[in-house]
Amino acid sequence: MLKIEDLHVRVDGKEILKGLTLTVPTGEVHAVMGPNGSGKSTLANVLAGRPGYEITAGAVTFQGRDLLALAPEERAREGVFLGFQYPVEIPGVNNVYLLKAAVNAVRKHRGLEEVDAFEFLTLVKEKMRLMRMEDGMLSRGVNEGFSGGEKKRNEVLQMLVLEPRLAILDETDSGLDIDALKVVASGVNTLRSPERSLVLVTHYQRLLDYIVPDHVHVLVKGRIARSGDKSLALELERRGYDWVTGEAA
């Protein structure tokens, strides 16, 4: 599904990713963990195509295609979804408008007709119940006045409605209390399928209690310093990042 090879990325002239290599096969859930400043969010943003990141070397292929050659909206239409660490508020752009525009953009790209308005609304409301969101949130501006937890739930809602092939969730667990974390995790878990891959970017092990990954990678100073199964996350929790950073230094 996703293949990253020797990726080097600079931000404001400073190298953040320094030869990152990572392969995520179809149907798997991979967690990318790491201390602050290790390059986790840079990785997520580069995959989604955010401007301001200079790729100096390396390659990323998504379903065999050169992902880096695609514009952000083309990546989204191909089925790449980024769950934002800090979802932006867009007052005046209605949540349901955005959802519908996003779904129709994907459908148009696949040569499908536009979604039926009534069926769409029914589907969205069903997913909202799953995310424990009130219907009233639909008619509000995108993330407008939402609490931190509501914003993260809204990200997962968008993902559930869009049904991406590859979802990258950037610290979707940060700022969530335990109840909200469970809701978000159960939402994410409903999307697990043999056709879909998930990349969970996280600082803490806690999320992985609820979304159990197939593989865990530790990112240190712009490179994958260690990979393993879910027990690696538990060991990190016990021994702290110093354990890996010390080794990598």
Added chain:
Amino acid sequence: MTVALAKRVADEYAAVRESLPADIVSQERRQEAIAALAARGLPTTRDENWRYANLRPLEKARFAPAPAARPQPSAFDLPARLDGFARYVFVDGTFAQPLSSPEEQPGVTVHSPLRAGALAASSTLPEARLALLNEAFATDTAAIHVSGAAGEPARIELLFIAVAGADTGTSYPRVQISLEPASRLILVERHVSAGAGTSFVNCSVDVEVGRGAQLTHYRLQQAGTRATWIDTLSAVLGADARYRLLAVNTGALSARSTAHVQMAGAGAELTLAVAALGDRQQVQDYFALVEHIAPRARTEQSFRGIAAGRARVAFNGKITVREAASGTDSRQSLRGLLAGPEAEIDVRPQLEIYTDEVRCSHGATAGKLDDNMLFYLLSRGLSPEVAQRLLKWAFLEDVVSKIELPALRRQIEHDLAGQMADAASLKELL
């Protein structure tokens, strides 16, 4: 130069004065207006509060009133009527009975000239002096008088159609609104063009909102793309009066609005919200002065302007709080959006306070579309064109959401969507 221009105005006036209707404006007042213009001169862009306006069309203007339009526009050319609103149509400033749909409403008179002195004097502000041209040359008046506390507010639409080209003369829409204490009116005032679209329009509006009266006033400037549109509004609010003034300016090549609102009665409330769109070579300039004279009055002023192409969009909002106006509460939120590298946005809040115990806040920003918002929409698969249009739309929402009439709001939304270039994909979202 402005002296020469004032001289030309006086000469044109002398040539036509016999033909101007004395029941609209008396000969004396017309003569006084000409004399005042000669004394003060016409504004130039060197004047502080005119610097963003395009005043060049004044130099070439023919000030005498445009002759009656032939042929008259037909009813088919008019925007759709609003349910429950009596419609009064004026062509080049003169009432057009066949196009109108007057309706009797209790306590309401329209289009019968007000008795002299019924209305508080117009603004004598130097910024309001282009209204003197209207005073001197006016051919007709939409005079609205509302009395008594009827159950439902009166509903009136004034539709001004500019037909004549600027080379044949100026059109002078003139509106006088007087609300007696406790009366209520919802007024839609719309300016459009038909025909050549090169019209020169000079509009003057006087408003008096009596004690406890409520006026909601929608003003839509949708003049033709080559028109020059000049507008002066002067309003006086009595105690506990409420005035909601919502303006959406999208038309004309050069447009300048001056609004002077005097909060003359204690506890008066003003909402002044303006949205302006400029594209191509358009100039949209708005100057608003709100004067707090009496205590405990409240003002909420908002502006949202978008400049694309090589357009200039400006809003200069001044709030003055006089000595006696303690307890004033005023809020200003002025925001401009630059939607092109050659466009220009000028937002300028001015605050003058001559007393203590006031709450005055203001915010003014001018900038480009937010990159984070844009990326968020792209990351959901929206094309850059749709994403930008959606964000521009959202930017205007603060003003558009204040339009409480659903039918009018839809018309305005479609007008705005049409202004933002081929809006097909946006209209789907409405």
